[in-house]
Amino acid sequence: MAGDSPQLAAAGNAVDIESKTGYLSAGKADAALDFLRTEDTALLSEVDEKKLVRKIDWMIMPLMWAAYNLQYLDKVLINYASVMGLLTDTNMKTNEFSDLTLAFYVTYLVFELPTGFLMQRLPTAKYLGGNVILWGLMITLNCTAQNFAGLMTLRVLLGCFESVIAPALILITSMWYKRNEQPTRMGIWYVGTGTASIMGALVAYGLLFYTSNQFRSWQIMFLIFGLITIAVGICIVIFMPDNPMTSRLTHAEKVMAIERLRENRTGIENKNFKLKQCLEVFQDPQTYFIAVIVASSNVPNAAMSSFTSLIIENFGFTTKQTELLNIPNGVISIITIVAGSWYAARYDQRCLSIAACYLCGLLGGCLLAFPPKSMKAAQLAGNYLTQVTGSALPMIYSIASANIAGHTKKVTMNAVMLMSFCLGNILGPLTFRTEDAPDYIPAKIALVVTTAVAIIFSLLLKWYYAWENRRRDRRQEGQAHQEDSEFLDMTDRENPEFRYKP
Numbered sequence: 001m002a003g004d005s006p007q008l009a010a011a012g013n014a015v016d017i018e019s020k021t022g023y024l025s026a027g028k029a030d031a032a033l034d035f036l037r038t039e040d041t042a043l044l045s046e047v048d049e050k051k052l053v054r055k056i057d058w059m060i061m062p063l064m065w066a067a068y069n070l071q072y073l074d075k076v077l078i079n080y081a082s083v084m085g086l087l088t089d090t091n092m093k094t095n096e097f098s099d100l101t102l103a104f105y106v107t108y109l110v111f112e113l114p115t116g117f118l119m120q121r122l123p124t125a126k127y128l129g130g131n132v133i134l135w136g137l138m139i140t141l142n143c144t145a146q147n148f149a150g151l152m153t154l155r156v157l158l159g160c161f162e163s164v165i166a167p168a169l170i171l172i173t174s175m176w177y178k179r180n181e182q183p184t185r186m187g188i189w190y191v192g193t194g195t196a197s198i199m200g201a202l203v204a205y206g207l208l209f210y211t212s213n214q215f216r217s218w219q220i221m222f223l224i225f226g227l228i229t230i231a232v233g234i235c236i237v238i239f240m241p242d243n244p245m246t247s248r249l250t251h252a253e254k255v256m257a258i259e260r261l262r263e264n265r266t267g268i269e270n271k272n273f274k275l276k277q278c279l280e281v282f283q284d285p286q287t288y289f290i291a292v293i294v295a296s297s298n299v300p301n302a303a304m305s306s307f308t309s310l311i312i313e314n315f316g317f318t319t320k321q322t323e324l325l326n327i328p329n330g331v332i333s334i335i336t337i338v339a340g341s342w343y344a345a346r347y348d349q350r351c352l353s354i355a356a357c358y359l360c361g362l363l364g365g366c367l368l369a370f371p372p373k374s375m376k377a378a379q380l381a382g383n384y385l386t387q388v389t390g391s392a393l394p395m396i397y398s399i400a401s402a403n404i405a406g407h408t409k410k411v412t413m414n415a416v417m418l419m420s421f422c423l424g425n426i427l428g429p430l431t432f433r434t435e436d437a438p439d440y441i442p443a444k445i446a447l448v449v450t451t452a453v454a455i456i457f458s459l460l461l462k463w464y465y466a467w468e469n470r471r472r473d474r475r476q477e478g479q480a481h482q483e484d485s486e487f488l489d490m491t492d493r494e495n496p497e498f499r500y501k502p
Contacts, residue, residue, distance in 0.1 A: 030267040030407070032258045033487035035245045047256040052249075056176050056257065059247070061188055063232070063240050064169050067132055069192030070229045071165045073200050074139045075104060075158065077225060078151075080204035080326070081218035083309045083319050089146075089216055094433075096148050100155045101429040107159030109422035115164045116415035119171065120273060120407065125240040128168040132233030135161035140226025143219035166421070167414035170397050174410065175243055175268050178261060179402040179501055180345055183395055187341025190394035194337060197330030205323040243269045262486040265498050270407035270489045277408035277491055281416060284493065286403060286500075289461040290413075291420040294396055297358060297454040298424025299431070300365060300447035301390045311368075311383060311440070315376045325380070329387045336360070336391035344395050351399070351462035351502050354392040355455050361389030362451045369444035389451060392458075393421075402501040403465070406491035424450075465500040472496065 078086070078100060087097060119127055138158045145151045169189055177185050203224065207217035241247035244257040245268075261268060281287050308329060313322045336357060344353040364385025371378040396417070404413045431443035476496055485495055492498045 030270050030487040030489045031243065031245060032261075032268040036255070036258060036487070046252045049256060049260060052253055052256055052260075053177075053181070055249070055253070057185075060172065060176065060240060061185065063236050064172065064189040065192050065195075066232045067128070067165060067192075067236060068169060068189045069196045069199075070132070070225070070232055071135070071162050072193045073196035074135060074225060074229060075162060076196070077139070077142075077200060077222060078155075079309050080200050080323065081221065083313055083322055084204060084208065084218040084221070085216055086218045089218075090148055090151060092148050092151075098429045098433075100148075100151055102426055103152055104155045104159040104162075105422040105425040107156045108163045109419050109426070111160050111163040112167070112415040112419045112422070113412075116167055116411045117273065119164065119168060120411045121271060123242040124168060124171060124175075124269075125242045126237055128164055128172075129233050129236030129238075129240065131161045131164040132236055133230050134233075136226050136229030136231075136233055138226075139222055139229055142222035142226070143215075163418070166397065166418055167411070170401050170414050171410065172240075173397075174264070174266060174401040176257065176261075179264050179266075180348065182401050183341045183344040183350060183398040186394040186398050186401070187337050190341075190397070191334050191337045193390060194330040194333030194335075197333060198327050199330075201323050201326035201330065204326075205320060208320050208323065245269075264402070265486050265495060266402070266405040266410065266492075267407055267487055267489050272408075274406070274408040274489075277406045278412045280406075280491055280493060281409055281412045285464060286461065287413065287416060289457055289464060290396065290400060290417055292457045293354070293454050293461065294393075294417055294420040295424040295427075296450040296457070297361075297389055297392060298421050299428040299450040300361060300386055301393075301424065301428065308383060312380070315380060328384055332384050332387045333391060336388045337394060340391050341394055341398075344398065348501060350395050350402075351458050351465075354395050354399075355458040357388050357392035357395075358451050358455045358458065361386050362448060362455065364388065365444060365447040365451055369441060369448055386447065389454075392454075399461075399501070404492060405495060405498055406489055409491045462502045465502040469499050469502075472499065 078097075082097060086092070087094075115131075135158050138154050138161065142151065142154055145154060170186070173182055173185050173189075203221060204217075207221055210217045210220065244254055247254065247257075249257060258268065309322055309326060312325050313319065317325060340353045340357055343356075344350045364382045364387075367378050367382025367385065369382075371382075400413055400417055401410075404410045431440075431446045433440075433442070436442055479496065481497065485497060492500070
């Protein structure tokens with residue numbers, strides 16, 4: 001193209017990526033490269049990187065935490081409501097209660113690919129905020145549901161709108177942070193699962209003292225959190241930037257925010273959907289390792305998220321005691337998420353950190369499944385240890401963020417990963433059957449088996465990354481660096497300079 005700079009043309013001639021002429025047509029490269037071509041990189045000397053990172057943290061991390069905190073809380077409010085009279089008031093059985101969880105994740109799964117496509121084509125933060133507002137509306141309307149059919153309709157719609165949250169936050173994190181910074185940042189917003197557990201348990205406990213007959217306590221709970229979610233969604237639309245190029249940073253800060261991400265080799269943003277990159281996801285071995293890990297680990301995670309209140313209550317505790325005993329679940333989640341994410345970032349060992357979390361979950365599953373019924377303390381400890389399993393998820397997200405390059409490939413991989421997440425969450429609650437109540441022994445054994453599978457595949461994924469990096473090192477010897485390859489929207493398999501983070 002006549003308008004292309006010599007530098008860009010040279011980069012295009014190095015590898016024939018998009019055209020036979022060697023020139024990248026408009027929009028084919030990453031949006032960051034288009035931005036940098038018109039800017040003065042001398043501005044970098046004016047910006048302190050550490051201060052810039054802190055400014056970015058305060059600009060986006062509180063909103064990301066709030067969104068993830070509420071998405072987790074909103075989807076498990078039904079867990080707290082189950083022991084606050086919801087089942088009785090709506091004449092539901094345990095199997096129907098399981099169907100509500102199933103419906104949520106089925107629609108979540110179905111909408112992953114469409115929402116990924118829309119997220120690439122539309123302004124990312126605005127699309128995220130709009131979905132947060134809509135799922136907040138669904139939560140608010142739960143207070144009007146009077147039967148299983150009404151709750152089922154709202155759960156289906158909730159799954160549609162919440163399907164955006166994890167893919168969007170993974171994508172946003174990769175737009176702003178270096179690969180070694182990503183596990184910690186993903187841990188920060190993912191810690192919302194732990195804070196949500198504490199908030200939900202405390203509010204549910206407080207509402208149990210509500211005695212008026214005008215509203216049920218569970219109705220008030222849905223109304224409170226639904227309105228809060230809508231407010232957070234509005235804040236995201238107004239205050240969260242869609243990418244570094246359109247943010248409220250100064251001109252020099254925008255240049256630095258982009259340049260510091262060259263080492264990632266994963267790009268920042270490209271609004272053009274590339275079918276070749278989409279198909280490459282299904283030709284990449286790491287896709288299947290990650291899919292198995294996510295699906296298998298979320299069988300126990302989903303089951304415990306939905307049924308932990310019923311399990312604790314079946315130990316012989318009162319309803320009020322049950323709600324209070326849910327609080328340690330959140331505390332354990334926060335501690336293990338922070339510790340695991342810190343270790344993964346500090347020592348650059350994501351897979352080992354993931355396997356360690358699953359080992360704790362495996363111990364918890366064994367304590368739930370195998371001790372005699374009289375050993376309530378051991379079973380309660382097992383219930384708490386199973387919460388550690390979910391702490392591995394932000395590190396899996398950081399693996400995908402660090403090791404998938406090419407914007408369409410990233411969006412597609414995020415969708416596949418979250419579809420695997422949904423599959424595990426669909427299978428988990430199905431293991432809890434009415435005929436197995438109150439002990440649910442088959443379900444607890446399933447938790448043990450699936451957690452063991454996740455551990456094995458986590459270690460296999462680490463081995464694969466190490467093997468692939470050694471193979472690339474041998475092939476790359478003596479080859480020169482391709483200028484601007486970091487922002488040519490190449491995938492990790494197309495770019496010979498790319499190395500995986502294990």
